[in-house]
Amino acid sequence: MIINKIIIRNFRSYYGDNTFEFKDGLTLIIGDNGDGKTTFFEALEWLFNTSQTEDKTERILSAKRKKELFDNEIDSVRVVMYFKSEGDSDKIVEKSLDFTRDGDSIIFSNYQFNGYDCIGSERVIRSGKQMLDSCFDTYMRRYCLFKGENNLNVFEDEKALNTLVEKFSDIRDFDSFVSLTDNLEATSDKAYKKELKSDDKISKLAKTYEMLQIDIMTKIHEVKSDLERQESVASDYQVRIEDLERNQEASERYQEIKSRINSLTEKKRRLEQQSTENYNLRLLDDEWILCAFPGILREFQVKAATLARTKRKLNKEYITQQARLKGKQEAYEELTILSNGATALPWDLPDLQTMQEMIDEHICKVCGSPAPEGSDAYNFMVKKLEDYKRHLEAQKKENEKKIEDKPLFPNNYINEIRNLGISLGGDEAARIFGYANEIRDNIEFVAARKIDLQKVIEQLEDAEEERKRIIIQADGVSESLLEKNFHDLKGFFEEKRKADDRIVELKRRLSDLMNQKADIDAKFEELSPSKGMTKVYRDVHTILDRICRAFKSAREKNLRNFLNRLSEHANSYLERLNPADFHGTVNIIERANGQAKISLISLNGDHIYDPNGALKTTMYMSILFAISDLTTLTREEDYPLIFDAPTSSFGEIKEDEFYNIIAGIKKQCIIVTKDLLEKDALTGDCRINQSKLENLKCSVYRIEKEKPFDPLDLSTVCIKISKIKD
CATH class of the missing domain: 3.40.50.300 (P-loop containing nucleotide triphosphate hydrolases)
Structure with missing residues (x-):
């Protein structure tokens, strides 16, 4: 088509x-x-x-x-x-x-x-x-239309193998023959044993063999039932292990990506803090505002030094002037001391001293006239001297007011300004001048962190996408299930090991029982009935038993051949679809419950339980191509x-x-x-x-x-x- x-x-x-x-x-x-x-x-x-x-x-x-x-x-x-x-x-x-x-x-x-x-x-x-x-038809469309990777495994349907066998192989032709010959063999066996009981020669021995046969068949049935249960248990645990290992890997990947998301989220939080800077606060709190005024600081230092020099100059001049005023005062004090003594006056003393001498000597040295005490001349000179002294005293008081010892600069402001200029120099100036580098480094650091933050945000988005892909690819497994650690895996392996050991033991037991049954069957065949009709029943039963076994064997062989042929075709396509990659070998077998099991096996015998997505897809597609080949052979029609x-x-x-x-x-x-x-x-x-x-x-x-x-x-x-x- x-x-x-x-x-x-x-x-x-x-x-x-x-x-x-x-x-x-x-x-x-x-x-x-x-x-x-x-x-x-x-x-x-x-x-x-x-x-x-x-x-x-x-x-x-x-x-x-x-x-x-x-x-x-x-x-x-x-x-x-x-x-x-x-x-x-x-x-x-x-x-x-x-x-x-x-x-x-x-x-x-x-x-x-x-x-x-x-x-x-x-x-x-x-x-x-x-x-x-x-x-x-509907059966063909089931193997021709596939929506998404998750639907490529047609054997997830428990009836898929039976459908394939029924529709696309000749194995189904054996089923009616197996059923027919099985019924005929059972009927002939029953008739033969009934006839043996009527043969007096061998009836007793036949009854003994029949009881042994019934006992053996009961045990065989029990062992087969137990074996079927254990195979089902082992198969169930194998399915669980395969699913669990697949989910285990998904869980480990989920845990890994979740850990990465948490780490990136924390890194994002730190980078957001590092890339968020309040420069307004740092301008004042960290004195960053000073970084804009290095020239002003230098000018301030120059002006503070100039002001200090000017102060020193003015203060020196002031001190000199004060010294002069104090010198005059000291001279006046010396004159007042001379007026009360007899010491000779120097030539350049003012008339005050001369006046005192004239009074003391009772003579006017201006005109040479005597001035006896009590005379008008004497009284005039005394009065004149007193007026002069009063004048000098008033002059002294006036001068004392003028030369009061008051500093020119009573406050320490200029020194403080100068000291501030000095304190802002040296290490302190270097610290302040370093603010520019500090601010530039901070801005570059914040810019770099913003770049890092953007990268982390992108990585976080990628990680979130990866987390979603893991959940989507987990074949419906919930996120809460992926969140758990699959501690049951070890327990499943242990239970499967027990089931496998039990299967080996049951198969050995079944083999022993089948050998015992064969011995009893051989003894039945060795019986020599005396009646001719009994011999006929025996021969008929023997023939039907062999025919029934032949049909059962043929059916099993044809089913194995069908699955082997399907596997061979699938492996041929798998190799072509993965020309340069590892691909392993596809093996399709029948489970104990009649369902098909697909295994991917390495050359060393290891089972590959969870192949990567591309390999899994090509494996399933190879099987689909193989099924298509078989349908072409059986129906002479390609689809x-x-x-x-x-x-x-x-x-x-x-x-x-x-x-x-x-x-x-x-x-x-x-x-x-x-x-x-x-x-x-x-x-x-x-x-x-x-x-x-x-x-x-x-x-x-x-x-x-x-x-x-x-x-x-x-x-x-x-x-x-x-x-x-x-």
Whole structure:
């Protein structure tokens, strides 16, 4: 079966008619998040849903078309697939639903699900459900359509192995023969033993053997039941261990990323504190304001020194003047002392001294006339002397007032200013002048911390995204479960070890019992009945027993061969999908409960319980390709494989190599993905990596939202389709 074309009309974000054309081999449909990848897959799911007779929900309707619709205007939601089956005519299957507006309501009508056989230029209509069921039935679709990486393991369905065996192998043909021969053998055994009891020659011995056989069969049944339980227990613990180890690794990664988030959060808090500086406070509290005035400080120091020098000069002049005044006072005091003594007066003394001499000598030395005591001349000179003394006394008092010992600078302000200038010099000046460097260093430090903070914020965002990815990839395991440490793992290993030991013991016991049963059966066969009819029953029973064993053995062998063949095909694809990487070997076996178990095993025998995302994806896809091969062999029909985002865990380097390998496999594959997209450094828009596109060896469609659109209004969104590589 090959899909030739798919048309999607008015299905959600696919506004109007949107056509995809396909051919054999690989076709990529590339789009970013929100660009209609999942909607494309859901449109196919809607078309392929044969159990749903009608869908009248507005969820499938294009919001843009619904908004544009006038009252009573009719349009339709439609998905059409053109395809061709092996050796058959071209076919079309179409599902559609009309809709119209009635005021604020949308009315649905005329639901159609039709198929068409294209015979020449004619189309023969038939039921769409019947066409899909005959050409692409539900069982096949289960192994052809896969949404996301988590749904690639088809064997998670407990009935998957039985379905595969039933649909795609001839093992089912053995089941009826095994059941028939088993019933015939049981019936013949019962008839043979009944006949033995009527043979007198051997009846007693036959009864003894029968009792032993019944006892042995009871024990065998008990051992088999116990063995089945222990195998189921061991299988259950193995599943738990595998799940737990997978979750254990996810938990360890979660704990690691959580620890990193906590560390980055604390680092972010410290950097926020370090990058938040109150410069207003530091200008005053840390005297940073002084850093702007080094010139003023120097000028202040110069002026303070000049003022001090001026003060010293003025003070010196003042002291000199005071000294002169004090000298005159001392001279006056000397004159007053001479007036009361007899010491000779110097020639340059004032008339005061001369006057005193004349009074003392009773003679006027001016005119030479005598002046006896009591005479008018004498009294005149005495009076004159007293007036002169009073005048000198008044002069003395006046001079004492003028030469009072008062400092010129009574306060210490100039000294304080000078001392301040001195104190601001030396180490203190260097400290203040160092504020500029301190401020510059602080600003640079804060700027560097802001850069560090931005980096930490980006790292924190990346870590949060990684945490979300771990939770998403944990296959539904809750965050609280990831938060726990899986201490039960050791206990599960211990319980499985006990179950495995018990299985070994039970198998040994069963082997012993089967040998004992074989001995008893041999003794039954060695009996020599005397009756001819008893011999006939014996021979019939022997033949039917061997036939029954042969069919059971053949069924088991064919099942092993089927699973081995499936594993071989899967390993062939696994090797091709991982040409330069470790990939191990896929081993598919049947569990005790009848379910399939997929193991990835290293060459040294180690089981790889939790392979990386890319290896796990390629392993499951290899199995799907192998199943497709087997269906082709049994049904003589190949089927397309359709994947939605199967490579989300792949790295950028692997993705284009992987697609070219897929393109080289002779199968039709349609993969919807956002691989090969990169962000434009200038515009921030997503674009196709052109170099990788040129290297691809397959058809490529680009789907994207048509611009412009309102990110808040779904009715403005519609998908644009471009075929960018044929």
